Amino acid sequence: AQSVTQPDIHITVSEGASLELRCNYSYGATPYLFWYVQSPGQGLQLLLKYFSGDTLVQGIKGFEAEFKRSQSSFNLRKPSVHWSDAAEYFCAVGAGGGATNKLIFGTGTLLAVQP
Amino acid sequence: DAGVIQSPRHEVTEMGQEVTLRCKPISGHNSLFWYRQTMMRGLELLIYFNNNVPIDDSGMPEDRFSAKMPNASFSTLKIQPSEPRDSAVYFCASSSVDSNQPQHFGDGTRLSIL
Numbered sequence: 001a002q003s004v005t006q007p008d009i010h011i012t013v014s015e016g017a018s019l020e021l022r023c024n025y026s027y028g029a030t031p032y033l034f035w036y037v038q039s040p041g042q043g044l045q046l047l048l049k050y051f052s053g054d055t056l057v058q059g060i061k062g063f064e065a066e067f068k069r070s071q072s073s074f075n076l077r078k079p080s081v082h083w084s085d086a087a088e089y090f091c092a093v094g095a096g097g098g099a100t101n102k103l104i105f106g107t108g109t110l111l112a113v114q115p
Numbered sequence: 116d117a118g119v120i121q122s123p124r125h126e127v128t129e130m131g132q133e134v135t136l137r138c139k140p141i142s143g144h145n146s147l148f149w150y151r152q153t154m155m156r157g158l159e160l161l162i163y164f165n166n167n168v169p170i171d172d173s174g175m176p177e178d179r180f181s182a183k184m185p186n187a188s189f190s191t192l193k194i195q196p197s198e199p200r201d202s203a204v205y206f207c208a209s210s211s212v213d214s215n216q217p218q219h220f221g222d223g224t225r226l227s228i229l
Contacts, residue, residue, distance in 0.1 A: 043220035105158040
């Protein structure tokens with residue numbers, strides 16, 4: 001069965017520091033992978049997606065993620081965190097093999113940013 | 116462009132009452148998804164539609180929950196009768212299966228059943 005694991009429930013970083021949020025997936029075929037961000041009281045906003053091709057994908061707000069098939073990982077990175085990045089981050093895999101079929105979400109990582 | 120529009124944003128009602136949540140997907144999108152988010156269970160897919168047809172409703176918790184999509188621009192999620200354990204944030208998302216686009220989410224409906 002498809003699954004997504006985000007091992008870090010809560011992470012705190014200082015403003016200006018680098019960030020890496022971990023995501024591991026379980027899926028039998030080539031996965032469609034996504035990172036979404038959720039600010040308090042808001043819906044989920046797509047940060048970036050991987051369908052195929054270059055394994056390093058760029059997203060909005062200065063985020064990037066790298067698909068590593070050998071490690072079944074799709075970690076999210078940002079070189080310098082801003083206070084406005086404080087939010088909850090969700091990794092997801094497309095369970096049906098297509099971007100629009102149902103997504104399996106991880107449990108999320110809550111990011112706090114210290115001044 | 117308008118995003119996914121959900122109404123109401125907040126709903127507080129007493130247990131036993133009927134609750135109807137509404138969703139207007141992005142124009143041109145032909146897939147629609149209903150999710151529920153709680154602290155205990157995280158984000159769960161309840162049901163999704165392609166071209167107004169329900170494809171997978173395996174996430175609908177029980178018969179008290181029902182969803183309809185009478186046309187391409189409108190969907191409802193109904194709970195009857197409601198119970199306190201239904202309290203959650205309910206999200207609607209839409210996408211375009213033809214152009215392989217990712218899902219776009221609405222701002223959600225925060226439901227509290229007293």
